[in-house]
Amino acid sequence: MINQQLLQPESIAIIGGSNDITKPGGKVLKNLLDHHFKGKLYVVNPKETIIQGLECYHDARDLPSIDLGILAIPARLCPESVKVLAETKNTKAFIIFSAGFHEESQEGARLEQEIVETVNKTGGCLIGPNCIGVMTPYHTSVFTTPIPELVPDGVDFISGSGATAVFIMEYAITNGLKFSSVFSVGNSAQIGVEEVLEYLDMHFDPLQSSKIKLLYIESIEKPDKLLKHASSLIRKGCRIAAIKAGTSAAGSRAATSHTGALASSDTAVDALLRKAGIVRCHSRQELATVGGIFTHPPLPGNRMAIITHAxxxxxxxxxxxSNNGIEIPPLESPELLSKLYPGSSVANPIDFLATGTATQLAEIIDYCENRFEQIDAMAVIFGSPGLFEVYDVYKVLDEKMRSCRKPIFPILTSIINVKKEIEYFISLG
Incomplete structure (x- = not known):
């Protein structure tokens, strides 16, 4: 169902565009303009003549042919707008921000079904309603921020909740995670998490496609499809992590009122995700952290050196x-110990104290890389008690992560004392 008009549109029309960037129709237009959408942009609003510098159409019937229609208008007006675009403007992709559909009432469900029937009849695809939109390297069709860096080797992120997608991206971006695409599917009237995974699987290119998929799921309505395509992607070399929310009685009730999601038992969800090979997470921090770990090469073994200054x-x-199958083997090196300050330890964890230097960190990493054959990977914990700036430490860490054969996992513990240094480290890529 997902098509090129959604992923790489040559023309976009915003129905309900606005000069007011505090409204979805205004903010999505600003995002598209600010991020230099290369195609043609059109705006429809019966009350305006110029919107954010663009000529405004008063009626969708006056538009030329349109690839992607974005609707930021009341729910009751959406079916007719979709019909006009689909049947007279050859529009094959739709994103509907509006709420007030099947998550709210029977009348809303009827409106939603009418839209789906129109889109299906004309061979189009629909994201939403009740969503924040879609981002790919070609367009940023969302009414929210932040807008992550969108690169081919970033993370594909699919979310059943728009606001949750924003909160997860906020945490992930500040920790250096990059994205390839973002799909907020909302009510999943036609396309849900399962259908996006299906598309990513069927169009997977081992040389071009992202190999990391992150999911936020409120309802698994097609478990067989999820299992089939998640398993297939994992066999192709991808790694997938997911949050499945709404598994408690109260959580299920909240999910139903949020996006109309159906309940699933937690035991069944666990079994399904485990069978598919999906890593289950339970918070945005955990999902973003696992996504970050996935960006590193797979561990060549299970023996880890922990390098720390605390x-x-x-x-x-x-x-x-240790409690999750990773071995922390004991180490010994009088030679390395002699290069560190008194009171340091190389027993593993290798503790080079709060006053440890960038030069000492480089020495430790080199020993783990070249001398300690019983080590397969390194976890480096480094923050600061606030004694001095540590830009040089993070520069060394970046250089070693790029040059070492053994994977290095940085753990950035000081989010206040070394905030600027961490921003510098993340900016290095």
Whole structure:
């Protein structure tokens, strides 16, 4: 169902466009303009003549042929607008921001079904209603921010909730995660999480496609389709993580009122995700963190060196890794220890103290890379107690992550004391 008109439109019409960028119809237009959409942009609003510098059409019937129609108008007006675009303007892709459909009432459900029938009859695709939109490297058709960096090797992110997509992206972006595409499917009237996964599977290119998929799911209405295409993508080398919300009685009720999602038992969800090979997460932090881990090469083994300048976090990480199948083998090197400050330890965790330097970190990483054959990967915990700037440490860490054969997983613990240094580190890519 997903088509090129949705992914790479040559023309977009915003029905309900506005000069008021605090409204969805105004903000989506601003996002498209600010991010230099290369196709043709059209705006429809019966009350305006110029909107954000563009000539405004008073009626969709006056538009030329349109690839993608974006609707930011009341629900009751959507069926007629979709019909005009689909039947007279050859529009094959639609994004409907509007709420007030099957998640709200029987009348809303009727309006939604009418839209789906029109889109299906004309061979089009529909995202929404009740969503924030779609982003690909070709267009940023959302009425929200932030707009992540959209690159081919970023993460494909599919969300059943628009606001949740925003909150997950906020956390992920600040931690350096890049995106390839974002799909907010809302009510999933025609296209849901399963259909997006199906498209990504059927059109997977091992040289071009993203190999990381992140999902926020409120309803699994087609478990067989989810299982089939998630498993297929994983066999092709992809890694997938997901949050499935709405599994408690109260959560199910909340999901139903939010997007009209149907309930699923938590046991069944666990079994399905495990069978598919999907890593289940339970918070935005966990989903973004797992997505970040997925950007690293797979572990060549399960033996980890923990490199730290703070003892407590290293102890907690040792427990977490050890309890989940990762070995923290003991290490010994008087030569390396002699290069560190008194009081340091190389036993694993390798603790080079709060006053540790960039030069010492480089030495430790080189030992783990070249001398410690019993180590397969490194986790580096580094923040700061606020004694001095540590830009040089993060520069070394970036250089070693690029040059070392063994994977290095950075753990950025100080979000206040070294906020600027972490921003610098993330900016390095």
């Amino acid at each position: 003892g407590g976090p290293a102890v907690m990480l040792t427990d977490a890794l």
